[in-house]
Amino acid sequence: MKHNCCNHIGRRTVLSGAVFVAGGIALLPGTAFAGHAEALVLTCIDYRLVDDAVHFFDSHHLTNEYDQVSLAGASLAAVSPKFPSSNAALWDHVDIAKKLHAIKKVIVVDHRDCGAYKVAYGEKFVGERAGETAQHKEVMAEFKKTLAKKHPDLGVEFYLMDLDGKAEAVTV
Numbered sequence: 001m002k003h004n005c006c007n008h009i010g011r012r013t014v015l016s017g018a019v020f021v022a023g024g025i026a027l028l029p030g031t032a033f034a035g036h037a038e039a040l041v042l043t044c045i046d047y048r049l050v051d052d053a054v055h056f057f058d059s060h061h062l063t064n065e066y067d068q069v070s071l072a073g074a075s076l077a078a079v080s081p082k083f084p085s086s087n088a089a090l091w092d093h094v095d096i097a098k099k100l101h102a103i104k105k106v107i108v109v110d111h112r113d114c115g116a117y118k119v120a121y122g123e124k125f126v127g128e129r130a131g132e133t134a135q136h137k138e139v140m141a142e143f144k145k146t147l148a149k150k151h152p153d154l155g156v157e158f159y160l161m162d163l164d165g166k167a168e169a170v171t172v
């Protein structure tokens with residue numbers, strides 16, 4: 001474990017009188033800043049790829065250098081009207097990661113055969129790689145647009161992971 005942990009949020013915000021609203025943290029005071037992390041990473045919740053995601057970030061020299069949010073569908077969770085509470089949770093956490101750890105970018109790792117994508121779009125692209133890739137690209141483009149509006153100072157990278165843990169970079 002690195003030097004920063006979530007306990008700092010509670011302790012520091014109590015000391016500095018943070019304002020909370022129902023459903024989440026509304027404002028984090030400037031004094032909540034607690035060091036630097038390179039990125040906030042967004043992954044799906046899928047149990048099949050939890051270890052692969054850790055290996056992936058390790059291989060990108062990000063060991064203990066990232067904050068992490070896992071929400072079903074990853075990119076989809078951030079922008080799909082099918083998952084409004086996930087939308088809110090993701091963007092809240094981008095705010096928090098910026099304020100606490102001064103992240104420089106968001107790294108989004110989608111994966112193939114994603115159950116959340118099937119919920120949103122049906123099973124049309126099961127086993128059909130090109131169509132599946134195009135569908136993820138479309139959602140990632142929406143993510144990029146939304147991030148640029150909300151946080152023009154943050155970079156973004158997109159990846160699509162196979163079920164064997166290999167991930168390809170996706171340009172949108």
Ligand SMILES: [Zn+2]
Pocket residue numbers: 044045046072073074111113114115116117
């Ligand atoms: Zn998934």
